[in-house]
Amino acid sequence: MKKILTILAALGVAGSFAFPAFADPQTDLKEFQGYFKKKYPTVKFDEFSNGLYALPEYAAQREQWIAAMDFPAYELGLTKGTALWNKKFPNGESFANCVKKGAIKPAYTYPRWDKATKSLRVAEMDIMDCAKANNADPKALTFLTADLNKDTKARVQLAEVTAHFYSLYRGKRVKPDVDFNDKDVLAAYENGKKHWWSRRGQLNFACAHCHLDLAGKDLGNQPLSAGLGHTTAWPAQRYSWARIETIMKRYETCNSQVRDKPDKHYSPTYLNLQLYETYMSSGLPLTAPAMRN
C-alpha cells in the first residue's frame, strides 16, 4: 500500500505531459516515436516490436523470452489456427480466397477505415465477415455466434485463426489504411487518443502514465512496456494466460486492472484505441503471434 501511495505521489509531481493537446496525427506520431527514441537511444527502432523485451531494464526477462522462443508455447494454438484457416467452407471457398478477393486486406493495413459503412475495421471483424458471407458452419467456427466477451473458448479460436493470418505477414511494416483528411477518421483517431491520455478507473491511471513515463519500471511486480510497439505482437500468448488471445481482451484486462469498467469486444472505444495505438506504432515490423509477459 505504501508503495502504491509513493507511486501516486511521484506521478503527481513528475506526471507532466509534454504533448500538445491538439495536433495533427502526423505530428503526434513524430513526437510519440521521438519520445521513445530519446528515452532509449541504444534501442534500435525495429526492436520496439518486441515489446518490453526491447527495453534495457528487462534484460533478464529478455533472456527467458529468447529461451522460450526455442519452442514457443503459442505454436500449439497457432497449429489449430492454421488448420481452421486452411479448412474450406461448405461452399468450397476459404479464408485464403477472401484474402485473394480483397475481402480480407493485408494484416499490416489494419485497423482500416471502411468508407461504405463509415466505421473502423480490424482483422478479426473481416475474418468473421468472410466466414459468415460464405455460410461457414457456426458449430465448427464457434466464434461466429458466441459472445466473445464471455466465451473464452470461442474467443481463443478466433484469436488462433487471426494469429495464423498475422503470421503470414510477419516482418511487414505497420501502415494503417486510414486517411486523416476524412473528418470521421480524424474524429475516431482523436477519440482513441483521448482514451490513451485520460485518467480512468479508481486508480486514476491513464494508459500514458504506465506506458510512457513509467515504461521500463515495475508496478507492483509487473514490468511496464513501452507504448511504442504495443499492437505489433497481437494476437499474442501471455505466459500467465497460456493461450492466444485477442488484443481486445488485453485492453479489457488493462482497464480492469486500473479498476475501470472494461468495454466490450469491438466497441467503438476500443476500436478507436486500437487505431491510435497502431498508428503510433507505424513503421514497426509485425511480430504476431508472439510470447508476452
Next chain:
Amino acid sequence: MALTKIKTRPKDGNTEILVLVNHPMETGQREDKKTKKKIPAHFIQNLSIDLNGKTVANVDMGVAVSKDPLVAVAVKGAKKGDKVKVSWSDNKGEKGGADAVVG
C-alpha cells in the same frame, strides 16, 4: 487427441529433441470457483521418446509439471533422417503422441 509437437536441433555436438504437449496438467487440488467442487486431476504420467525404435528417454511426470509441458532431451549420435517417435499416457488413460524426423 491432444496436440503433440516435436522439434529437433543440434546442440553442443548432440541432438536436442523438444516435445511440446497440449495438456491441462490438472493437479486435482484446484477448485472450480463457481461450483466449489474440486477439478479432477488430469495429468501426463509417462512420456517416452524413441529414436529409430529404441527408447532413449522415459519420463515419469506428475502434477508438479506445468500446463502444456515442454520436455527437452539431448541425444548422442542421432543422425539426419533418424525417426523420432513420442508417446505419452495420462492418469485418465488417454494416450497421445507424434512422429518426426531429425532435421
